[in-house]
Amino acid sequence: MPEVKILRKWVHDPEQHRMEVALSRGYYQAARQALTEMKPDEIINLVRDSGVRGRGGAGASCGMKWGFMPKEPTPQRPNYLICNCDESEPGTFSNRELVEYDPHQLIEAIVISAYALRVRTALIYCRGEFLFGYERLNEAVQEARERGFVGEKIFGTDFSLDIIVHRGAGAYICGEETALMDSLEGKRGHPRAKPPFPANVGLYGMPTTINNVETLCNIPHLINHGLEWFWSMGTAGAPPEEPQARANWIKSLGTRKSTGTKILSVSGHVKRPGNYEVVMGTSLRELIYDVCGGICGDHDLKAVIPGGSSMPMIPKPIAMDVQMAFETLQAAGTALGSGGVIVFDDQTDIPQVCLAIARFYKNESCGKCVPCRIGTDWIYKLIQRIVTGQGRMEDIELIRDVCINLGGERMMDSRSYCPLGDAAAWPIIWGGLKYFQHEFEHYIRYRRSPVGAEPALVGAH
Amino acid sequence: MLSEKAFAAIEAAKKRYPDPRSALMPALWIAQEECGGWLPREAMADVARVMSLEPADVQSVASFYSMYYKAPVGKFVLEICHNIACDVLGARRIIDHVRERLGIAPGETTGDGLFTLKTVECLAACGGGPCMQVNSRYYENLTPERVDAILDGLRAHAEAGAPPPLPDERPQPADDGDAA
Numbered sequence: 191m192p193e194v195k196i197l198r199k200w201v202h203d204p205e206q207h208r209m210e211v212a213l214s215r216g217y218y219q220a221a222r223q224a225l226t227e228m229k230p231d232e233i234i235n236l237v238r239d240s241g242v243r244g245r246g247g248a249g250a251s252c253g254m255k256w257g258f259m260p261k262e263p264t265p266q267r268p269n270y271l272i273c274n275c276d277e278s279e280p281g282t283f284s285n286r287e288l289v290e291y292d293p294h295q296l297i298e299a300i301v302i303s304a305y306a307l308r309v310r311t312a313l314i315y316c317r318g319e320f321l322f323g324y325e326r327l328n329e330a331v332q333e334a335r336e337r338g339f340v341g342e343k344i345f346g347t348d349f350s351l352d353i354i355v356h357r358g359a360g361a362y363i364c365g366e367e368t369a370l371m372d373s374l375e376g377k378r379g380h381p382r383a384k385p386p387f388p389a390n391v392g393l394y395g396m397p398t399t400i401n402n403v404e405t406l407c408n409i410p411h412l413i414n415h416g417l418e419w420f421w422s423m424g425t426a427g428a429p430p431e432e433p434q435a436r437a438n439w440i441k442s443l444g445t446r447k448s449t450g451t452k453i454l455s456v457s458g459h460v461k462r463p464g465n466y467e468v469v470m471g472t473s474l475r476e477l478i479y480d481v482c483g484g485i486c487g488d489h490d491l492k493a494v495i496p497g498g499s500s501m502p503m504i505p506k507p508i509a510m511d512v513q514m515a516f517e518t519l520q521a522a523g524t525a526l527g528s529g530g531v532i533v534f535d536d537q538t539d540i541p542q543v544c545l546a547i548a549r550f551y552k553n554e555s556c557g558k559c560v561p562c563r564i565g566t567d568w569i570y571k572l573i574q575r576i577v578t579g580q581g582r583m584e585d586i587e588l589i590r591d592v593c594i595n596l597g598g599e600r601m602m603d604s605r606s607y608c609p610l611g612d613a614a615a616w617p618i619i620w621g622g623l624k625y626f627q628h629e630f631e632h633y634i635r636y637r638r639s640p641v642g643a644e645p646a647l648v649g650a651h
Numbered sequence: 652m653l654s655e656k657a658f659a660a661i662e663a664a665k666k667r668y669p670d671p672r673s674a675l676m677p678a679l680w681i682a683q684e685e686c687g688g689w690l691p692r693e694a695m696a697d698v699a700r701v702m703s704l705e706p707a708d709v710q711s712v713a714s715f716y717s718m719y720y721k722a723p724v725g726k727f728v729l730e731i732c733h734n735i736a737c738d739v740l741g742a743r744r745i746i747d748h749v750r751e752r753l754g755i756a757p758g759e760t761t762g763d764g765l766f767t768l769k770t771v772e773c774l775a776a777c778g779g780g781p782c783m784q785v786n787s788r789y790y791e792n793l794t795p796e797r798v799d800a801i802l803d804g805l806r807a808h809a810e811a812g813a814p815p816p817l818p819d820e821r822p823q824p825a826d827d828g829d830a831a
């Protein structure tokens with residue numbers, strides 16, 4: 191089995207959220223070691239050299255991002271750390287499990303990261319629906335405070351840290367880092383223009399680093415087990431011996447390779463859906479057929495969304511051949527995104543799937559910029575027209591046109607204010623339409639589902 | 652309209668954050684909880700006062716977030732996910748079943764004030780789709796029969812003080828994990 195258990199090692203233990211249990215498993219030793227034996231920059235370098243990339247969607251090099259933070263913050267201009275636990279990307283459900291069942295792993299990670307980033311106040315932004323996770327995190331912070339792992343002079347050092355857990359209230363856009371900061375400031379969650387980047391002007395206008403839950407949870411393990419261990423998992427292979435080649439190899443990790451593990455949330459038509467932690471580069475075929483037991487009801491595979499609903503789906507022939515890593519999925523015309531893997535069997539009506547995707551982005555567009563506010567609505571209405579049997583052949587080109595005006599001619603050629611606009615266009619134009627245009631045409635020609643599916647859910651909001 | 656206790660809780664929240672305005676979302680949660688699960692205008696006015704903000708400012712924030720309810724809701728809010736993974740696993744059937752059984756469309760509340768039906772986007776429980784949340788508690792792997800049992804259980808909870816129906820047992824792992 192390619193499944194590994196590092197970040198998810200203890201999530202099945204119903205007692206793991208308690209401090210005594212976490213301590214009995216060696217938790218907070220990495221934090222103690224980091225704070226008492228390591229300099230902040232040593233930790234930043236370790237994180238950079240590990241090649242760990244953001245698990246929240248964009249896959250940016252974590253260490254590089256950390257390197258932009260001021261080294262000598264002042265009381266007037268403090269540094270902030272935010273942990274993004276807004277997890278709302280359709281298909282993704284791994285952060286929820288980590289905070290509900292193993293909150294101390296994250297708290298320890300935040301203590302170490304805050305120390306490295308010279309942060310005195312860290313905030314965790316939990317999506318509103320995660321009431322249970324929010325309560326578990328608050329209890330864990332309280333326990334950590336009682337033990338002196340959070341608060342003044344942690345482990346007898348000069349380092350002090352407060353952790354605030356904040357609860358959202360239902361808005362996908364608040365997962366976008368700048369919208370999240372506005373939301374944390376008590377405002378509507380509207381994205382901000384970049385630059386300036388958060389490391390410069392973030393929360394309350396101060397230097398801020400924002401990382402996903404899973405990204406941060408890697409840090410204590412990295413301290414405990416070291417670089418060679420981290421590198422041994424992933425797509426980079428072994429480092430060369432020769433110093434210059436080795437330095438180049440390390441440099442390439444954060445942008446061109448994928449190191450460590452990734453928790454993949456698998457849903458849809460598989461026999462054993464759930465969260466699975468695998469090393470970066472595990473094949474999608476192995477994930478679906480070995481780890482998840484194959485397709486339900488012994489149907490055939492039709493397509494897979496590999497990285498949450500914002501990323502284009504890939505049809506079976508590509509899916510059977512691809513590895514789950516940043517660079518390999520990018521080469522396949524899609525992306526690892528948030529690691530939400532949604533599997534569709536051969537009975538799936540792809541235009542209806544596209545309708546659900548389009549409806550989601552239409553509902554979640556914050557309305558700040560015109561291409562997205564109007565474009566998402568158009569995409570939804572056009573697909574709805576097709577799926578309800580009212581479509582015209584020209585509608586297909588019209589959808590393409592709207593998608594290009596929203597997400598650009600190519601992926602990464604954005605025309606909206608924030609990436610939500612791209613995320614609304616990509617899965618339709620570079621996924622659904624690219625591989626399954628014939629299903630849309632079937633709907634238009636025969637006014638019914640190409641696979642005999644029940645009528646789509648329309649009108650629900 | 653809000654109680655002294657609520658005001659005190661909001662004041663405490665203001666002190667928690669580097670900037671007191673950050674306590675606006677917690678304040679709205681406190682107010683919503685106190686007002687039976689939704690935010691009447693007067694409650695938002697109270698929040699505005701204690702937060703030193705304009706009422707319009709508070710309303711504008713409250714209206715941005717879907718979990719702050721601006722109209723009364725039933726005692727139980729059934730939020731059924733209709734996003735991709737749940738949809739391909741039969742969320743439509745679940746929604747139709749609840750509509751028929753309770754006689755309400757999404758957005759409506761039953762005459763007895765017990766249930767409000769809502770369709771919502773991905774709840775981060777796709778592995779257990781179709782799923783729903785009832786007052787922030789997860790119910791996964793829904794079938795029409797299971798939904799019936801949950802609705803009956805909720806009714807018994809409201810009318811006779813029975814404990815609320817339990818969410819699913821968490822599936823146990825095949826092994827206890829020995830890697831790393």
Ligand SMILES: Cc1cc2nc3c(=O)[nH]c(=O)nc-3n(C[C@H](O)[C@H](O)[C@H](O)COP(=O)(O)O)c2cc1C
Pocket residue numbers: 243244245246247248249250252274275276277278279362363364365366367368400401402403405406608609610613
């Ligand atoms: C519309 C939108 C929604 C997002 N939602 C999330 C989210 O729920 N969780 C998350 O970690 N990142 C989310 N992101 C990505 C964040 O903006 C940001 O890149 C990430 O939190 C950085 O952390 P990382 O580098 O550790 O991945 C979202 C981005 C966009 C554009």
Ligand code: SF4
Pocket residue numbers: 363381554555556557558559560562563606607608609610611612
């Ligand atoms: S792209 Fe959409 S979500 Fe992003 S700022 Fe524009 S309207 Fe808002």
Ligand code: FES
Pocket residue numbers: 280281282732733734735736737738772773774775776777778780782
């Ligand atoms: S799609 Fe329903 S919980 Fe994610």
